[in-house]
Amino acid sequence: MKSLITENLEDCLLDKVDLRRQWISQTVEEVQKVVCLLTTEISHQDTRFQAIPYSFTYNGNIKVLSPRQFLVTVLLRGLAGYREAREQCWRYYTLDGTRLLCPLREPEALQQWLQIQQFLKSLWQWHEADVNIEGDIVPAKVLQVFQKLVANAIETCHLSGKVSMLTNSGVVRVAVETSRGQVELELAPAVEIPNVWSKKAQWPRCLMRWPSPERVRCIKSFGFTLLARSSYHWQLNFGQAEQRLLEQLDEDGGCRRKCFQAMRQMKEDVWCPGKTPVITSHHLQTVLFWTCEKHPHRKDWQVFSKGFLRLVRRLHKCVSQHFLKHFFVPKSNMLRFANSCELDAMAQKLALFLKDPQVDLP
Numbered sequence: 532m533k534s535l536i537t538e539n540l541e542d543c544l545l546d547k548v549d550l551r552r553q554w555i556s557q558t559v560e561e562v563q564k565v566v567c568l569l570t571t572e573i574s575h576q577d578t579r580f581q582a583i584p585y586s587f588t589y590n591g592n593i594k595v596l597s598p599r600q601f602l603v604t605v606l607l608r609g610l611a612g613y614r615e616a617r618e619q620c621w622r623y624y625t626l627d628g629t630r631l632l633c634p635l636r637e638p639e640a641l642q643q644w645l646q647i648q649q650f651l652k653s654l655w656q657w658h659e660a661d662v663n664i665e666g667d668i669v670p671a672k673v674l675q676v677f678q679k680l681v682a683n684a685i686e687t688c689h690l691s692g693k694v695s696m697l698t699n700s701g702v703v704r705v706a707v708e709t710s711r712g713q714v715e716l717e718l719a720p721a722v723e724i725p726n727v728w729s730k731k732a733q734w735p736r737c738l739m740r741w742p743s744p745e746r747v748r749c750i751k752s753f754g755f756t757l758l759a760r761s762s763y764h765w766q767l768n769f770g771q772a773e774q775r776l777l778e779q780l781d782e783d784g785g786c787r788r789k790c791f792q793a794m795r796q797m798k799e800d801v802w803c804p805g806k807t808p809v810i811t812s813h814h815l816q817t818v819l820f821w822t823c824e825k826h827p828h829r830k831d832w833q834v835f836s837k838g839f840l841r842l843v844r845r846l847h848k849c850v851s852q853h854f855l856k857h858f859f860v861p862k863s864n865m866l867r868f869a870n871s872c873e874l875d876a877m878a879q880k881l882a883l884f885l886k887d888p889q890v891d892l893p
Contacts, residue, residue, distance in 0.1 A: 547796050599713065610668075719760055785838075793839050794843060
């Protein structure tokens with residue numbers, strides 16, 4: 532047991548961070564090889580899906596949500612020249628072709644429809660009935676096609692002993708056996724929208740002082756991505772923009788990254804461990820961004836213990852209130868569908884830690 536104030540918490544936690552980095556690096560390397568094989572075969576079978584090449588550096592298609600839970604974005608080919616929809620229209624269709632008397636619900640804050648006419652150029656395959664209903668590219672239809680392709684690729688690549696499909700889910704999930712145990716991957720088809728910033732993303736905010744206006748312009752130039760993760764609506768994703776924010780966190784010499792890594796380590800080891808935790812690294816990253824925006828100055832991030840506790844207090848507030856605003860789309864609550872009991876259990880652990888900040892890592 533180490534006291535936060537009287538002993539060297541930073542060394543204690545960051546030693547664990549280094550071990551985690553080595554573990555994750557090895558796991559990602561093994562996962563990459565599997566993903567490369569699968570997506571190459573899938574792309575051969577259906578050119579609408581791009582292969583994910585093996586990368587010796589950072590792979591932007593693989594997001595580590597927790598040590599055993601990854602999100603893999605599989606980019607879609609043949610859709611270019613995106614434009615925002617000019618007019619709103621009601622949808623009365625179902626996935627099986629039945630007509631509804633009442634229209635489908637409208638997308639939530641972090642969702643949108645996707646019409647084929649929103650693209651200046653599109654492959655003829657995107658007009659086919661296997662993915663298109665009344666001019667909409669429907670994520671559930673794309674997922675149906677993709678799931679069959681993944682299952683076939685596992686067999687064709689002779690990976691049945693290493694990779695298995697996971698059922699009972701509206702998304703495409705597989706379990707991959709690695710040298711460090713089983714890892715769960717969500718394979719999400721994604722439409723990349725470069726050089727366009729979504730109208731739903733109200734960022735930067737008025738009087739915002741972090742990041743700088745120059746970096747804001749650079750970040751927005753990367754655009755956004757639409758993920759197939761639900762039945763009718765595509766989910767907005769800002770993975771590239773978030774990665775750019777992370778890459779230049781401490782260019783002023785602060786300790787934001789260290790504080791974030793320490794919070795993530797405590798979350799994974801003590802506050803919310805497990806294979807599929809209710810709070811992931813993406814949630815923690817969002818807490819970090821909001822805290823950086825509220826405390827933009829270098830002087831706010833000079834002392835590790837102060838910066839670390841600042842992050843933990845904000846995390847406790849979000850978890851206890853079951854409310855965490857998306858950084859780019861604040862109207863979206865990232866904890867809206869999270870398990871309440873698991874959030875409450877984590878909030879209790881955070882409250883105890885803040886009352887007596889000590890570290891007792893396994």
